[in-house]
Amino acid sequence: MRKRWQRRHIVEGIMKGLMLASFAVVAGSLGLILWIVVSRGLPALTWDMVSQTPKGGFYLGKEGGILNAIIGSLYLAGGGTLLALVFSLPIALYLETYLGDWRWGQYVRLALDVLWGIPSIVYGAFGFTLMLAVGMRASLLGGIFVLTLLELPIMTRAMDEVIRRMPAELEQAALALGSNRLEVATRVVTRQMLPGIVTAILLAFGRGIGDAASVLFTAGFTDRIPKSLLDPAASLPLAVFFQLGMPYPEVQQRAYASALVLTIIVLAISLGSRWISGRLSKYVLK
Amino acid sequence: MEAHIQVRNLNAFYGKTQSLKDINIEIPRRQITVIMGPSGCGKTTLLKTFNRFLELVDDTKITGEVLVDGRNIYDRDVDVTEVRKCIGLLAQRPYPLPMSIYENVAYGMHIHRMKNSRDEYRKAVRHYLEVTGLYEEVKHRLMTPATSLSIGQQQRLCLARGLAVEPEIILGDEPTSALDPISSQHIERLLLDLKQDYTIVVVTHTLRQAKRLADYVIYMYMGEVLESGPAREVFNNPRHERTRAYLEGQI
Ligand SMILES: Nc1ncnc2c1ncn2[C@@H]1O[C@H](COP(=O)(O)OP(=O)(O)O)[C@@H](O)[C@H]1O
Ligand SMILES: [Mg+2]
Numbered sequence: 001m002r003k004r005w006q007r008r009h010i011v012e013g014i015m016k017g018l019m020l021a022s023f024a025v026v027a028g029s030l031g032l033i034l035w036i037v038v039s040r041g042l043p044a045l046t047w048d049m050v051s052q053t054p055k056g057g058f059y060l061g062k063e064g065g066i067l068n069a070i071i072g073s074l075y076l077a078g079g080g081t082l083l084a085l086v087f088s089l090p091i092a093l094y095l096e097t098y099l100g101d102w103r104w105g106q107y108v109r110l111a112l113d114v115l116w117g118i119p120s121i122v123y124g125a126f127g128f129t130l131m132l133a134v135g136m137r138a139s140l141l142g143g144i145f146v147l148t149l150l151e152l153p154i155m156t157r158a159m160d161e162v163i164r165r166m167p168a169e170l171e172q173a174a175l176a177l178g179s180n181r182l183e184v185a186t187r188v189v190t191r192q193m194l195p196g197i198v199t200a201i202l203l204a205f206g207r208g209i210g211d212a213a214s215v216l217f218t219a220g221f222t223d224r225i226p227k228s229l230l231d232p233a234a235s236l237p238l239a240v241f242f243q244l245g246m247p248y249p250e251v252q253q254r255a256y257a258s259a260l261v262l263t264i265i266v267l268a269i270s271l272g273s274r275w276i277s278g279r280l281s282k283y284v285l286k
Numbered sequence: 287m288e289a290h291i292q293v294r295n296l297n298a299f300y301g302k303t304q305s306l307k308d309i310n311i312e313i314p315r316r317q318i319t320v321i322m323g324p325s326g327c328g329k330t331t332l333l334k335t336f337n338r339f340l341e342l343v344d345d346t347k348i349t350g351e352v353l354v355d356g357r358n359i360y361d362r363d364v365d366v367t368e369v370r371k372c373i374g375l376l377a378q379r380p381y382p383l384p385m386s387i388y389e390n391v392a393y394g395m396h397i398h399r400m401k402n403s404r405d406e407y408r409k410a411v412r413h414y415l416e417v418t419g420l421y422e423e424v425k426h427r428l429m430t431p432a433t434s435l436s437i438g439q440q441q442r443l444c445l446a447r448g449l450a451v452e453p454e455i456i457l458g459d460e461p462t463s464a465l466d467p468i469s470s471q472h473i474e475r476l477l478l479d480l481k482q483d484y485t486i487v488v489v490t491h492t493l494r495q496a497k498r499l500a501d502y503v504i505y506m507y508m509g510e511v512l513e514s515g516p517a518r519e520v521f522n523n524p525r526h527e528r529t530r531a532y533l534e535g536q537i
Contacts (some may be wrong), residue, residue, distance in 0.1 A: 163360065167381065169377065169379070169381045170381050170384070172339065172377070173377065173381040173383065173444070175342070175370060175446065176339070176374065176375040176396065176448070177371070177394040177447065177451055178367040178368065178370040178371030178398060178451060179375075179397055180367050187393070187397070188383055189384065190382075191384045205338075214493075281319050282431050283384040283385050283386065283431045283432070283433065284384050284433075286433070
């Protein structure tokens with residue numbers, strides 16, 4: 001009796017230790033990444049860095065900033081997220097209303113999950129091939145297009161979950177009061193699903209803005225802020241990549257500053273999304 | 287007895303299976319009618335034909351008539367939202383709308399534009415919360431989410447929300463089956479009060495509750511109405527063998 005009791009406690013202790021260790025690894029790496037980015041990037045993060053485009057010799061350590069990449073990234077991820085939203089909402093609704101839990105619905109979900117897992121360089125190569133075929137140059141539009149493809153699976157699956165969690169009884173409750181379909185959709189269903197939708201959008205935006213490989217060939221890189229959809233566009237991940245590749249310490253430091261800017265944007269988005277969905281979901285039926 | 291709802295030759299189908307078979311009943315005005323019967327006999331289905339909820343289920347078909355105040359609610363020119371405004375529903379489990387307590391009660395009045403000013407809405411919300419005995423419990427937190435209430439309170443909120451659109455008929459599909467005994471008792475008392483002003487139709491699976499509530503009883507079996515009549519007659523003197531068996535607890 002006593003021996004068994006001891007064994008169970010030893011096993012529990014070991015498991016607890018393992019869990020604690022894995023947690024420490026994760027938290028530790030996150031802390032280390034943040035520490036490196038902040039400690040190396042902060043000294044170089046001047047007002048000029050975020051308010052100016054690169055001037056001549058910027059990549060050799062002369063004046064200028066990464067405004068081109070900040071604006072480019074926001075355009076790219078913003079455009080991609082918007083387009084992904086336009087496509088993913090109907091797909092998710094179609095999945096739910098017409099395919100449901102039927103076999104085809106499962107196939108479509110599986111396909112989306114596979115697409116989710118495909119490395120972004122593959123999306124980049126695919127987009128680049130398409131663009132070559134139609135004779136398009138690297139441009140903001142091309143980048144947005146590829147980011148749309150990249151974000152579509154995440155957003156669609158997230159929306160799909162949101163819609164699936166919508167209880168049918170809630171719609172019935174509203175209908176029983178004499179609501180018409182439009183009132184049910186705009187006043188009840190939207191309020192129930194909004195927190196989930198906001199989360200889905202920001203999740204997809206986060207993936208889009210952090211991705212380098214997919215925009216490498218499709219959006220290109222430029223020192224100017226794009227003026228039209230057909231101009232090439234810079235992006236933060238690529239700005240980090242290019243600056244880090246330079247043999248000058250001050251330029252490498254600026255790479256860390258650029259990474260810091262990107263980190264701050266992503267952090268702001270995830271904190272913002274938590275805050276917004278927390279506020280909105282106060283009323284939501286669990 | 288004056289009939290508020292008259293059901294004539296009503297048949298209902300889910301796909302090919304028939305769930306209601308040639309139903310002919312009358313439901314008296316401003317009384318409580320209780321629908322009883324073993325589970326799966328079609329009680330919920332019958333209730334759903336009264337507020338045209340059956341058409342929300344795919345592949346259903348209805349033949350026959352349901353007359354409310356002499357008018358067939360399945361007529362082509364009847365507005366289904368008007369039917370449902372006139373006939374409130376208390377579901378098996380409360381589903382508050384994803385809004386505050388206040389907005390839950392105001393919702394129906396808003397969509398039907400029933401009041402003219404903020405103040406009128408406020409007064410009406412307060413009135414219906416008082417009717418359902420909730421006001422004192424929630425008056426300091428009208429703007430908090432309705433989901434923060436207990437299940438019993440939520441069910442009373444759902445009742446208040448339904449009453450706020452000024453229906454004449456209230457349907458209840460086992461409205462106390464998810465509630466604790468105290469909350470159930472509360473709902474039962476409310477229904478007994480409300481029958482002064484409303485025609486009430488309640489499905490119940492407990493015989494005791496039926497005896498406490500019923501003025502009029504409908505007993506169903508396998509999609510048919512075997513027996514209907516004033517509560518005392520049916521309880522004391524059932525005409526049908528199966529009703530007797532059910533009342534004696536053999537089913
Ligand atoms: N959505 C549905 N699709 C197919 N058959 C259904 C559906 N809902 C109910 N039924 C069938 O109709 C019959 C009556 O069901 P119901 O009205 O829910 O019974 P009760 O409420 O008396 O338990 C049952 O045999 C049930 O299987
Ligand atoms: Mg039922």
